[in-house]
Amino acid sequence: MFTGIVTAIGTISEVKGGGDIRAVIACPFDPATIAIGASIACSGTCLTVVERGGSAGDAWFAVDISGETVSRTVPGRWTEGTALNLEPALKLGDELGGHIVTGHVDGVGEVVGICPAGDSRKIGISAPAELAPYLAPKGSITVDGVSLTVNEVADQADGTCHFNLNIIPHTGDVTTLGAMEAGSKVNLEIDVLARYLKRMQSLRG
Known part of the structure; x- marks a missing residue:
């Protein structure tokens, strides 16, 4: 669950695969705060962190993107160099500054x-x-x-x-x-x- 309040802009630094792909996203987060299995909305698409690394302010995380997700989102979005709006999942007690967002592109x-x-x-x-x-x-x-x-x-x-x-x-x-x-x-x-x-x-x- 998200609120639509973007906390950072990330950039796709690497893409592997064809139909189903794995994308590495560079971001200004602290990798210590990114949990494996955590959800991060990437330009409105809820994706699951499968790897992460780097240092505070110069981090990266990797996500697997299914062919279904690729087909339902902006064509050409999942390519190297693309900038993405990033929002980590809402935690209980966080301010609901926007509105209830699921991260499922319609x-x-x-x-x-x-x-x-x-x-x-x-x-x-x-x-x-x-x-x-x-x-x-x-x-x-x-x-x-x-x-x-x-x-x-x-x-x-x-x-x-x-x-x-x-x-x-x-x-x-x-x-x-x-x-x-x-x-x-x-x-x-x-x-x-x-x-x-x-x-x-x-x-x-």
């Missing part, structure tokens, strides 16, 4: 526009049709592992929807979202509460 979105909004940036993202029913103004969504608030939603004729977000300067500086541009692909996870409400509604007929 779909891939695409940035359709960016424009300045004061000191912030207003970003428009196209979400696939299957996620459209779960998006609502002032609702929560996770974009590449970052907990954000949806500002506006516009349903499209083809069933997809466009939604807008505001990225404040701090969020842009401490996550990979500051480097997004039109055409960038992003991992999306809908609000878990919206998921259950949709299921309950469907069972009511």
Whole structure:
């Protein structure tokens, strides 16, 4: 379980394998605080630590990524040199600063526009049709592992929807979202509460 509050940016330093792959991720964590078997959200994808090493501030950890995970996340995401938003799993007693995030990617979105909004940036993202029913103004969504608030939603004729977000300067500086541009692909996870409400509604007929 996560909150969508990114604590560091890591970089994939090595990738091995084909369908199922093992990725080594360099990060500024202390390896003494990374447990084998621990869960770390990597740009919104919950992955399990299978190795770790390095030193405090210059650490690395390795994760195994299944072909299923590769197929459901941003194409080309798991390649050397890619920057990732990192968040260790929530501990009991930690502050719930964002919203409840599971680290299970529901779909891939695409940035359709960016424009300045004061000191912030207003970003428009196209979400696939299957996620459209779960998006609502002032609702929560996770974009590449970052907990954000949806500002506006516009349903499209083809069933997809466009939604807008505001990225404040701090969020842009401490996550990979500051480097997004039109055409960038992003991992999306809908609000878990919206998921259950949709299921309950469907069972009511």
